[in-house]
Amino acid sequence: xxxxxxxxxxxxxxxxxxxxxxxxxxxxxxxxxxxxxxxxxxxxxxxxxxxxxxxxxxxxxxxxxxxxxxxxxxxxxxxxxxxxxxxxxxxxxxxxxxxxxxxxxxxxxxxxxxxxxxxxxxxxxxxxxxxxxxxxxxxxxxxxxxxxxxxxxxxxxxxxxxxxxxxxxxxxxxxxxxxxxxxxxxxxxxxxxxxxxxxxxxxxxxxxxxxxxxxxxxxxxxxxxxxxxxxxxxxxxxxxxxxxxxxxxxxxxxxxxxxxxxxxxxxxxxxxxxxxxxxxxxxxxxxxxxxxxxxxxxxxxxxxxxxxxxxxxxxxxx
Numbered sequence: 001x002x003x004x005x006x007x008x009x010x011x012x013x014x015x016x017x018x019x020x021x022x023x024x025x026x027x028x029x030x031x032x033x034x035x036x037x038x039x040x041x042x043x044x045x046x047x048x049x050x051x052x053x054x055x056x057x058x059x060x061x062x063x064x065x066x067x068x069x070x071x072x073x074x075x076x077x078x079x080x081x082x083x084x085x086x087x088x089x090x091x092x093x094x095x096x097x098x099x100x101x102x103x104x105x106x107x108x109x110x111x112x113x114x115x116x117x118x119x120x121x122x123x124x125x126x127x128x129x130x131x132x133x134x135x136x137x138x139x140x141x142x143x144x145x146x147x148x149x150x151x152x153x154x155x156x157x158x159x160x161x162x163x164x165x166x167x168x169x170x171x172x173x174x175x176x177x178x179x180x181x182x183x184x185x186x187x188x189x190x191x192x193x194x195x196x197x198x199x200x201x202x203x204x205x206x207x208x209x210x211x212x213x214x215x216x217x218x219x220x221x222x223x224x225x226x227x228x229x230x231x232x233x234x235x236x237x238x239x240x241x242x243x244x245x246x247x248x249x250x251x252x253x254x255x256x257x258x259x260x261x262x263x264x265x266x267x268x269x270x271x272x273x274x275x276x277x278x279x280x281x282x283x284x285x286x287x288x289x290x291x292x293x294x295x296x297x298x299x300x301x302x303x304x305x306x307x308x309x310x311x312x313x314x315x316x317x318x
Contacts, residue, residue: 007240008154008205009212010315011164014066015201015288016040016058017276018173022065025275025289030195033277034173037061044068045129052125055090059122059170060129062200066288067130067166070204070211078163081135081156084123085149085169087142087280088183092174093121122170134162143184143257143303144221145169146284147311150203151219157207168202169281185306186278191256197277201284203291214291214317217241221311228302228312229264243316247298253286255303255311267300283313291317 018028020040037057041049044061052060063082067075118124123136135156139149146169153165173196174180180196181187205216218240231237238244251270252263256278263269272286283301290299297317304310 008157008216009207009209010203010214010216010291011206011210011212012066012069012204013202013213013288013291014062014069015199015276015285015292016062016065017199017201017285018197022062023289023292025272025293027274028195028197028277030177030197030277033177033196034175034198049125049129053090053093055092055170055172056122056125058172058198058200059084059168060126062170063126063130063166063168063202066168066202066204075164076131079134079161080130080132080164080166081153081162082123082127082130082132082137083149083153083165083167084126084138085145085167085281085284086138086140086171087145088171088174089119089138089140090122090172091183092172095174126166130166132166142305143255143280143283144305144309144311146281147219147221147303147313150216150313151221153205154216154219157205160207163207165205166202167205168200169284170200171198171279171281173198173279184278184280186256190306191278192259192261192273194256194273195277197279197282199276199279199282199285201281201288203284203288212318214315215243217243217314217316219311219313221309228300228310231312232264232267232300237314241298241314241316244298247296247316249294249297251290251294251297251299253283253290253299253301255283255301257304257306258302270294270299283311287313287315291315
């Protein structure tokens with residue numbers, strides 16, 4: 001694997017799955033999709049988000065649930081970057097825009113349609129809502145989008161360009177079920193047979209250890225030269241995660257591409273997908289959920305893309 005970054009403190013974490021209740025991980029039924037998110041926005045933010053589509057509302061509500069765990073003064077006094085990962089983006093806003101522009105009789109989209117269709121619109125809304133002034137990026141790399149955003153955020157933190165990094169993964173259901181599965185290439189031959197889902201889950205990373213709830217020990221994205229089972233038994237794993245030797249819990253978080261999710265030797269399976277459903281950035285839900293539910297544990301999230309690129313994240317909860 002060709003990308004690796006050193007330990008980064010985790011300040012806060014929040015997971016939001018298709019039930020649209022922050023930090024809930026109940027089993028999910030595909031037939032319930034999609035739930036209206038206005039009640040979620042009102043509950044988390046205390047006010048509606050106007051002139052915004054469902055994707056933007058999910059991004060803002062999910063990130064706010066994470067930021068609310070930190071004193072506001074810490075955000076205001078820091079250079080904070082936003083790294084939004086999404087595999088499919090804001091399709092609910094883009095499709096009406098494209099349809100309006102390219103319909104046979106011609107036509108002009110509304111200003112709201114245009115504003116919502118811009119790829120970085122959700123991250124901009126989030127920055128404005130959170131009063132964040134710093135780097136604001138949207139990262140899309142199919143089902144490895146969250147891992148790529150996490151790696152990029154660590155790079156910015158290590159370089160000293162920012163003090164905090166708000167890193168999250170958000171994807172929303174776009175009807176129908178068959179179309180949604182096809183768009184993410186989650187088919188019977190290459191994915192686990194689980195309900196599809198959606199979510200907006202976030203981590204707040206920092207450069208110092210004040211108030212931390214854990215650490216990101218390593219992020220690796222690249223070739224499949226070393227099997228994850230071999231890596232977890234190697235000296236390299238012990239080097240990137242010293243907590244592994246004394247941690248009472250070691251959890252394996254398999255992504256939806258792993259047809260056999262069984263945990264490697266010495267690890268316990270943490271199967272988050274029945275609660276999150278299958279969607280491109282479900283790994284963000286799994287990691288945030290595991291951090292909140294399992295103190296003093298080593299967490300290993302592993303997945304690979306349809307094109308056979310792997311991604312492995314090693315974290316340790318406090």
